[in-house]
Amino acid sequence: EWGYSPTNGPDVWARLFPQAGGARQSPVDICTSIASSDSNLEMKKLTFAYESQSDLRILNTGHGWKVEAPQSGSRLEGGPLGEDIYQLEQFHCHWGETSAEGSEHTVDGRAYAGELHLVHWNTTKYQSFAEAAQHPDGLAVLGVFFDVGNESNDEIEKIVSTLSEIKFKGQFTDIPDVIDPTTFLPSGLGYWTYLGSLTTPPCNECVIWIVYKEPITVTEEQLVQFRCLSACSGEAEEFIVKNYRPPQPLGNRALRECNA
Numbered sequence: 001e002w003g004y005s006p007t008n009g010p011d012v013w014a015r016l017f018p019q020a021g022g023a024r025q026s027p028v029d030i031c032t033s034i035a036s037s038d039s040n041l042e043m044k045k046l047t048f049a050y051e052s053q054s055d056l057r058i059l060n061t062g063h064g065w066k067v068e069a070p071q072s073g074s075r076l077e078g079g080p081l082g083e084d085i086y087q088l089e090q091f092h093c094h095w096g097e098t099s100a101e102g103s104e105h106t107v108d109g110r111a112y113a114g115e116l117h118l119v120h121w122n123t124t125k126y127q128s129f130a131e132a133a134q135h136p137d138g139l140a141v142l143g144v145f146f147d148v149g150n151e152s153n154d155e156i157e158k159i160v161s162t163l164s165e166i167k168f169k170g171q172f173t174d175i176p177d178v179i180d181p182t183t184f185l186p187s188g189l190g191y192w193t194y195l196g197s198l199t200t201p202p203c204n205e206c207v208i209w210i211v212y213k214e215p216i217t218v219t220e221e222q223l224v225q226f227r228c229l230s231a232c233s234g235e236a237e238e239f240i241v242k243n244y245r246p247p248q249p250l251g252n253r254a255l256r257e258c259n260a
Ligand SMILES: NS(=O)(=O)c1cccc(NC(=O)NCCCCO)c1
Pocket: 061, 063, 117, 119, 141, 197, 198, 199, 200, 201, 202, 207
C-alpha cells in the first residue's frame, strides 16, 4: 500500500502508478518571479458559493482525515475554470512531522505548516467525481496554506474535536457542528493557478489548481492532534505524522497569478 515512508512513498509511487511520473504532476514549487500576472481581463473573477452543512462525515483514510461534503448547491466558477461549474465533493489536508514543513505546494522554496484542499469536480461536463477524475479539466482544487499562530482556527477546531473518534484507519464519524467551507478561505483572495494532478496516487492529471497566496492560521496544538491519527486499522500504532508530497517539476507549464 502506498504511503509516505521511504519504502512506499513519493519516490516509488511511479512504479505502481505510472501517471505519477507524468509531465503535469502536483504539487509544484511556486516561483513567484515567473508567475505571469494575469490582468483580470483575460481571466474572469473566480466566484464560489457554498452551503453550510451539519453532520458531515469525516473519515480516517489511513493517509489523513477527509470530510465528505458533496454539495449539489455549491458552485465554483470563473477564474481559470472557463465556462464550467465545479461542485464541492470533499476537503482534507496535508501536514508534516514538525511545523517547519507540511504543505504540498511551496512558495519560492518555502514550505508552510500544512495545506487544506477543497476538492471540486466539473458538473457541467461530467456525471460523477470518478468520471471527472479521468479528464484534464475534471477537478478544481482550492489550496489554502496553514501558518502556525496563537489563535486557534474555530472551523479547524470542529474537525480536531472529532479526531479522537477516528483514531484508526477506516473509522468515520459525523461532525455535529455546522461547517461552512467559506470560513476556510483567507480574507485576501489573490491566488496562483496552473494545470496539475492529484497529489496522491493514482496521481491523475485532472486538476486545475488554485492556490491562495494568503495562509490561514492554525495552532501548533491543532496540528499536534492531526499527527495523532493512526495509519493502521488495528492496535499497531503508526501515526500519520506526515502526508505531503514534495514539489514536482513544473516543466513548461504556465503559472498564472490573479490578485483578486
Ligand atoms: N490531494 S488532492 O490532489 O487534493 C486529491 C484530491 C482528490 C483525490 C485525491 N486522491 C485520491 O482520491 N486517491 C485515491 C485513493 C485515496 C485513498 O485515501 C487527491
